[in-house]
Amino acid sequence: MQASESQLVVDNASVSFSGFRAVSDLCLTVRAGELRCLIGPNGAGKTTALDLICGKTRLSGGAIVFKGKPIHRLSEHAIARSGIGRKFQVPSVFRALSVRDNLHIGHSKQPGVLANLTTFGQGGDTDDIERLAEMVGLEDELDTPAAHLSHGQTQWLEIALILAQDPSLILMDEPTAGMTAQETKKTAQLFNRLGGRHTLIVVEHDMGFVRDIAQTISVMHQGRLLAEGSIADIEGNQAVRDAYLGSGGIGHA
Amino acid sequence: MLARTKTEVALYAAVCVAILLVPVFLQDAFLLNKYARYLVFGMLAVSLSLSWGYGGILNLGQAMTFGIGSYCMAMLLKLKTVPVHTGADGLPDFMVWNNVTELPWFWTPFYSPLFGVLAGILLPAGVAALLGWFVFKGRVTGVYAAIITLAAMVVVQLIIIDQQAFTGGFNGITDLGQFDIAGLTFDAYGSSSYYLVAICLTVTLFLALAITKSKAGLIVQAIRDEEDRVRFFGYDVALYKIFIFSVSAAIAGLAGMLYTIVMEFASPTFLGVPLSLSVVIWVAVGGRQSLLGAMLGALIVTGVQGALSESETFLDTWTLIMGLLFVLVVLFLPQGLAGAFASLARRFERQRPTPPKKPAPHTEPVANGREVESTR
Numbered sequence: 001m002q003a004s005e006s007q008l009v010v011d012n013a014s015v016s017f018s019g020f021r022a023v024s025d026l027c028l029t030v031r032a033g034e035l036r037c038l039i040g041p042n043g044a045g046k047t048t049a050l051d052l053i054c055g056k057t058r059l060s061g062g063a064i065v066f067k068g069k070p071i072h073r074l075s076e077h078a079i080a081r082s083g084i085g086r087k088f089q090v091p092s093v094f095r096a097l098s099v100r101d102n103l104h105i106g107h108s109k110q111p112g113v114l115a116n117l118t119t120f121g122q123g124g125d126t127d128d129i130e131r132l133a134e135m136v137g138l139e140d141e142l143d144t145p146a147a148h149l150s151h152g153q154t155q156w157l158e159i160a161l162i163l164a165q166d167p168s169l170i171l172m173d174e175p176t177a178g179m180t181a182q183e184t185k186k187t188a189q190l191f192n193r194l195g196g197r198h199t200l201i202v203v204e205h206d207m208g209f210v211r212d213i214a215q216t217i218s219v220m221h222q223g224r225l226l227a228e229g230s231i232a233d234i235e236g237n238q239a240v241r242d243a244y245l246g247s248g249g250i251g252h253a
Numbered sequence: 254m255l256a257r258t259k260t261e262v263a264l265y266a267a268v269c270v271a272i273l274l275v276p277v278f279l280q281d282a283f284l285l286n287k288y289a290r291y292l293v294f295g296m297l298a299v300s301l302s303l304s305w306g307y308g309g310i311l312n313l314g315q316a317m318t319f320g321i322g323s324y325c326m327a328m329l330l331k332l333k334t335v336p337v338h339t340g341a342d343g344l345p346d347f348m349v350w351n352n353v354t355e356l357p358w359f360w361t362p363f364y365s366p367l368f369g370v371l372a373g374i375l376l377p378a379g380v381a382a383l384l385g386w387f388v389f390k391g392r393v394t395g396v397y398a399a400i401i402t403l404a405a406m407v408v409v410q411l412i413i414i415d416q417q418a419f420t421g422g423f424n425g426i427t428d429l430g431q432f433d434i435a436g437l438t439f440d441a442y443g444s445s446s447y448y449l450v451a452i453c454l455t456v457t458l459f460l461a462l463a464i465t466k467s468k469a470g471l472i473v474q475a476i477r478d479e480e481d482r483v484r485f486f487g488y489d490v491a492l493y494k495i496f497i498f499s500v501s502a503a504i505a506g507l508a509g510m511l512y513t514i515v516m517e518f519a520s521p522t523f524l525g526v527p528l529s530l531s532v533v534i535w536v537a538v539g540g541r542q543s544l545l546g547a548m549l550g551a552l553i554v555t556g557v558q559g560a561l562s563e564s565e566t567f568l569d570t571w572t573l574i575m576g577l578l579f580v581l582v583v584l585f586l587p588q589g590l591a592g593a594f595a596s597l598a599r600r601f602e603r604q605r606p607t608p609p610k611k612p613a614p615h616t617e618p619v620a621n622g623r624e625v626e627s628t629r
Contacts, residue, residue, distance in 0.1 A: 105486065
């Protein structure tokens with residue numbers, strides 16, 4: 001486990017909420033440019049794992065090292081500035097603002113108050129904003145308030161916001177929830193294009209989607225890492241089958 | 254500049270010009286003084302619109318920073334009367350009555366008008382920044398933040414009332430000199446004071462508009478909508494909140510100073526709960542997400558209030574009528590008069606034969622899906 005090869009190292013991370021250990025002794029190593037899927041039955045601690053990485057929840061034990069530096073004691077905005085972006089399970093965009101303004105805020109290379117006080121209009125971001133809007137199919141909605149978008153479009157807008165932030169590590173929590181089959185397919189294509197430039201950790205229930213994008217899959221169960229490997233490895237793994245027992249099998253989780 | 258921004262600037266400019274032209278047609282000193290007072294309230298409403306409408310921080314103690322500003326100006330103007338009409342040793346009269354023998358250290362710098370004016374803006378901003386530091390760094394939001402602002406104001410008010418020897422206590426600071434700057438003297442009952450207030454209001458309004466149009470202003474609005482989302486982009490949310498809270502306080506402080514010039518005294522009631530809640534009502538009626546709306550809301554409500562309370566017919570019932578008006582606005586115009594005006598303008602725009610309607614958003618994903626299929 002060498003820090004030079006791996007961009008993110010989660011080392012024996014634990015957290016408990018009033019006695020309940022949501023994540024215990026979790027170890028994950030993710031290489032730069034990798035597209036990693038994190039799956040597991042309900043309550044396995046997948047979302048909590050993402051919360052720990054981006055600082056939304058504090059560790060009670062262990063460490064998280066990003067690009068060779070421990071980040072688990074930094075504030076959320078400092079973690080974000082170090083190059084970690086987070087998409088939430090419930091799409092979270094600025095509903096009162098236009099798609100264009102949303103993307104403008106996503107562009108957060110310059111986070112200071114004073115610097116932003118003297119920035120008017122889109123500044124130098126216009127091209128990038130239009131490119132991103134086109135990437136997620138929102139180029140005709142630039143001046144629409146985000147509140148008027150459909151659910152799938154809102155998901156895409158949030159994905160575009162994260163891309164505007166341009167972090168090296170992107171944490172996606174169920175990015176295809178509520179999307180139609182076509183939308184899900186389009187999202188898979190988009191993610192495959194992102195691989196290499198960005199490191200992605202994707203929490204997902206849709207196994208079809210996972211098959212389309214994943215290189216390596218990590219399976220969590222009851223707060224622990226249960227198995228890790230390629231799709232074939234995971235689907236043939238007896239421990240994984242047992243964990244999903246009663247929930248209709250891995251494909252229907 | 255966007256077309257919408259241009260229209261907005263033109264609208265703001267038109268209102269400001271109208272306000273500046275009032276003394277040309279009106280020479281009544283009493284009325285000018287009354288209107289100047291309303292304009293000060295308008296400025297106070299602009300300050301609350303910034304923190305509440307844009308920042309999402311409901312400040313129930315907006316009168317705190319207003320009052321601090323007004324006391325700074327009162328101290329400055331009080332020292333102008335020394336030693337002309339005061340007791341021994343060149344002390345303000347109320348200090349002599351309270352057996353104070355020496356001018357307190359925090360009064361001395363107010364001999365300098367420049368210090369006094371700067372203090373009237375920077376002290377409220379500083380107090381707000383300090384309060385904001387604890388509230389926003391501690392992630393206190395919503396009603397709890399509102400209650401803290403209200404409590405802080407009551408504390409400051411009680412301190413001022415309690416420290417009678419240095420602040421004049423219940424009576425406030427009265428019998429003031431006239432403010433002057435660069436050879437101009439501002440008589441509370443002359444057009445000069447009206448112009449002073451009107452110019453300050455114009456400058457404030459455009460400054461506040463510029464802030465809301467900057468990227469920082471956009472981020473402040475984003476924080477109002479989704480605080481966590483902004484935080485995970487790498488913005489320090491607390492700093493942005495402290496910033497908008499302090500700017501709002503600085504404007505309230507300036508308004509407080511002008512109020513002292515217009516009223517010719519400062520009183521602990523300027524930091525009172527009734528005034529603070531009135532500001533919330535003005536802003537709600539005018540529309541909290543529009544600076545101009547909030548300002549006009551203050552002018553309309555205080556104007557109607559003045560007219561009703563002075564007319565014989567409504568002498569007994571005017572408070573009831575004001576209450577009813579407020580209830581109606583809150584029930585039927587949640588975005589205030591400005592919101593109602595904006596939706597009317599939108600309806601008017603839609604009726605004109607303009608560009609073809611965009612496809613409804615829900616048809617979009619399917620179209621995208623087909624495009625994906627065909628490229629595969």
